Amino acid sequence: MTLKIGIAGTGWFGKMHAEKLSAMEGVQISAFCGTSSEKAEAAASPYRDARGYESIEQMLDDRKLDAVYVCTPPFAHGEIELALVERGIPFLVEKPIGVDEDTPNRIRNAINEKGLVTSVGYHFRYMDSTSRAKDLLAVRKPLMALGQWMGSMPGVYWWRHMNTSGGQFVEQTTHIVDLMRY
Ligand SMILES: NC(=O)c1ccc[n+]([C@@H]2O[C@H](COP(=O)([O-])OP(=O)(O)OC[C@H]3O[C@@H](n4cnc5c(N)ncnc54)[C@H](O)[C@@H]3O)[C@@H](O)[C@H]2O)c1
Structure with a gap:
């Protein structure tokens, strides 16, 4: 098929x-x-x-x-x-x-x-290291998590505007937020 x-x-x-x-x-x-x-x-x-x-x-x-x-x-x-x-x-x-x-x-x-x-397409979810972290965290209680995102300058037009991209936090740092929630 x-x-x-x-x-x-x-x-x-x-x-x-x-x-x-x-x-x-x-x-x-x-x-x-x-x-x-x-x-x-x-x-x-x-x-x-x-x-x-x-x-x-x-x-x-x-x-x-x-x-x-x-x-x-x-x-x-x-x-x-x-x-x-x-x-x-x-x-x-x-x-x-x-x-x-x-x-x-x-x-x-x-x-x-x-x-x-x-x-x-939050790709960090699908990494082996994320599965390992999930296993480790299943028996531990984290008090705090730290994360950061650095990327290159936006190339496409919609990325540079708040109303079309949502801004840097929504467009890029969202990966880190999703990973922590996941
Ligand atoms: N998961 C990841 O790591 C990752 C990496 C790169 C991009 N992305 C995401 O993928 C999305 C697309 O990014 P890109 O780099 O391909 O952008 P892009 O600008 O290269 O391509 C976007 C395409 O969507 C088309 N489009 C716009 N409005 C449309 C509509 N209403 N119907 C159909 N098509 C429409 C545009 O014509 C364009 O061809 C973004 O949200 C971006 O954040 C995710």
Whole structure:
């Protein structure tokens, strides 16, 4: 059986996920959707039989997908995830999951109501060292945790604006906060 995957977002990380997924046995990149059909077609072009679409609805109407990776910028969440929940399609959403509280809460409620399988791109969760830390912490009570994040200067336009990225804390330091909560 081959799993057919769709990617929402035609930027750096959507392409990165597609590349990694396409190297796995039994996984096929079937579609991309983005802000224009040209960009989506270009992102889809390395993959045999994959097509590009200019909206999530068009992609889901045209292709039968087993799962979708949501790799859009922080401000572009809500419509995509809710369309996937409505159609019962499991998805992974890249962090951060929104720039306000309302959107992620609405998505979470819809997911819970549907009982849908989902995952998130907080990659520290999936490291062997994190599993080890979880085991160690299961029998110890930490009083405090310290963390910091340093990264490079933002390259893409939305990253430099509070209303589109949520700011440095929401866009980047969120990794550390998620790791501590996890
Ligand atoms: N887990 C990690 O370590 C990690 C690493 C890099 C990026 N990310 C996250 O992935 C997300 C995307 O980052 P990126 O570097 O690929 O950004 P990017 O700007 O390179 O790409 C974003 C893409 O989304 C598209 N887009 C915007 N609005 C859309 C919409 N409504 N519908 C469909 N597509 C839309 C844009 O056209 C663009 O192609 C960000 O939230 C970022 O934080 C996570």
